[in-house]
Amino acid sequence: MSSQWEIRFSNSRRLPYFYDSVTQQSTWEIPEGHTEESIRSLPGAKYLDPSNAPGGAADKPDKVRASHLLIKHAGSRRPSSWKEANITRSKEDAIEQLKKFEQELQADSSKDKFAQLASVNSDCSSARAGGDLGFFQRGQMQKPFEDAAFGLKVGELSSIVDTDSGVHLIYRTA
Numbered sequence: 001m002s003s004q005w006e007i008r009f010s011n012s013r014r015l016p017y018f019y020d021s022v023t024q025q026s027t028w029e030i031p032e033g034h035t036e037e038s039i040r041s042l043p044g045a046k047y048l049d050p051s052n053a054p055g056g057a058a059d060k061p062d063k064v065r066a067s068h069l070l071i072k073h074a075g076s077r078r079p080s081s082w083k084e085a086n087i088t089r090s091k092e093d094a095i096e097q098l099k100k101f102e103q104e105l106q107a108d109s110s111k112d113k114f115a116q117l118a119s120v121n122s123d124c125s126s127a128r129a130g131g132d133l134g135f136f137q138r139g140q141m142q143k144p145f146e147d148a149a150f151g152l153k154v155g156e157l158s159s160i161v162d163t164d165s166g167v168h169l170i171y172r173t174a
Helices: 092-108 113-121 125-129 143-152
Strands: 005-010 015-020 026-027 063-071 133-135 161-163 166-172
Touching: 005 113, 026 161, 063 092, 063 125, 092 113, 092 161, 092 166, 113 166, 125 133, 143 161, 143 166
Parallel strands: none
Antiparallel strands: 005 015, 015 026, 063 133, 063 166, 161 166
């Protein structure tokens, strides 16, 4: 009976371990007949790098791609847009508008539906691209926007996010 070693990850100890799927043995030590180099070719070898541990850096991307639908209000940092030279609506009215879009997106939360709504309704110049902001890294967006975008899974829609620019719905695309 030969061995079929693989590397698995212990969630309780937060460490990789070796598992033989033939004998169903597990060990913390490098299995007999293997070297530091040879274990790097075993299935699951990615767990030998601490940043690939579940919940580690690999689960926290350094950049994301998102689209947004921005509704500005009189209290926004720049209360004007490609649609309106002087935005006078209240923050409450802006939030009400977004709530209607949010309801529409609950019925159809596809990327295409989001882009369609953003291209007509967003106060951001990204409306021309269906709200697409492209890829961005941490530190490039206002903190509430960044936290929401990085907290979403691909294909997920945020709740309403309030920033100095206005109120947003964010759709993570990558």
